[in-house]
Amino acid sequence: MIRPDLASLMDKLTDRDYAILGDVERFRLLSTKQIQRLHFDACHPTPAASARACNRLLHRLREAHVLKSLDRRIGGVRAGSAGFIWYIGPAGERLLANQNRRKSQNRRNYREPSRHFVEHTLAVSELAVTTIEAERQGVFEILTIQSEPASWQQALLAFGTTLTLKPDLRLVTASADYEHHWFIEVDMATEHMPVIMRQCAVYDAFRTTGRYQAIYGLFPAVLWVVPGIARAQAIRATLATTGGIDPALFRVCTPEEYLSAVADGDDHEFRQPVPDRT
CATH class of the missing domain: 1.10.10.10 (Winged helix-like DNA-binding domain superfamily/Winged helix DNA-binding domain)
Structure with missing residues (x-):
């Protein structure tokens, strides 16, 4: 052209x-x-x-x-x-x-692209579309919704090494007087549990850098969206028994539960008052 x-x-x-x-x-x-x-x-x-x-x-x-x-x-x-x-x-x-x-x-x-890439990317897109539809219905206001690579976060570790966090979605919503921060991971049940735990460990390590908190005043909850109840139970059980990872940082839900999980967002640790935008 x-x-x-x-x-x-x-x-x-x-x-x-x-x-x-x-x-x-x-x-x-x-x-x-x-x-x-x-x-x-x-x-x-x-x-x-x-x-x-x-x-x-x-x-x-x-x-x-x-x-x-x-x-x-x-x-x-x-x-x-x-x-x-x-x-x-x-x-x-x-x-x-x-x-x-x-x-x-x-x-x-x-x-x-591979079948796995297409299915995973469309699953992430589906969550984003569902979130946008919920905003139109007045469930909450979307302040930020980012997919990869815009969702990526970086921080410096000891000795100058860089840690890059790659959530599938970064979501910030506002409802009532609070804004809620989320890192969202879409699981297709194709990874073994040790791989999932290593990803969780990266989130835990990133939180200790304080980089996100320095900018936004809090660290997001990490929400795993998984294909079914059995997979959700397996991830919760493994998080509870894996050393070095704070299970309180993570939430797990199915796609059917996703909107309720995001809309509720009543954990005080992962929300803060909406800044005055006047």
Whole structure:
């Protein structure tokens, strides 16, 4: 795409187009249904009308190479356009680079991501979409929602080594007079328990640096979102018996329990009064 073509495309895109492009960049992968829930359901009278409008727009963005879809689909080929999984296309990358005044990435060596990566990324995106929907329903206000790599945190350990924390999501919400801080990890039950405990140990070590507390005044609760009750019980039991890790730092829930866990947020250690924003 030559620069005049990019300028022409910029003039043709709507505010909604840019908002969708920004969300796909922010969450790395989004399904058609997730994009529909974020940008169409609230402004169309029926789910069918919302789906048609969403599919038309995504088809237009794909034709312009702003977005591309993976070969893999949710539900297979029979799922049709509703099963598409979307990522940033070459024109979309150019648009974002122009917006953010950064160098456009080279995507000539793009490879279809692994099944595990796709499933995990979409699971993280689903939590983000659920959280945004809850805000629209007045459950809480979202102050910050970040996925990787924007969610990453860094601190210096002894002898100048750097510790990097890589939560799947960093979430700050406000409800009543308090703001609540969360680091969220999505577990697909594909890792052995020692791997999960090593990740928990990194969170515990990061808390001891005081880096996050120095900026925000508290350290977030770490919420593991796991596929089922048995997995949740296994992680809780292992946390309770693993030395060197404070189990009080961690919460464990299933996807069905996620919204209640985040909305309740009544632990005094992980909340603080909302700052005066006047």
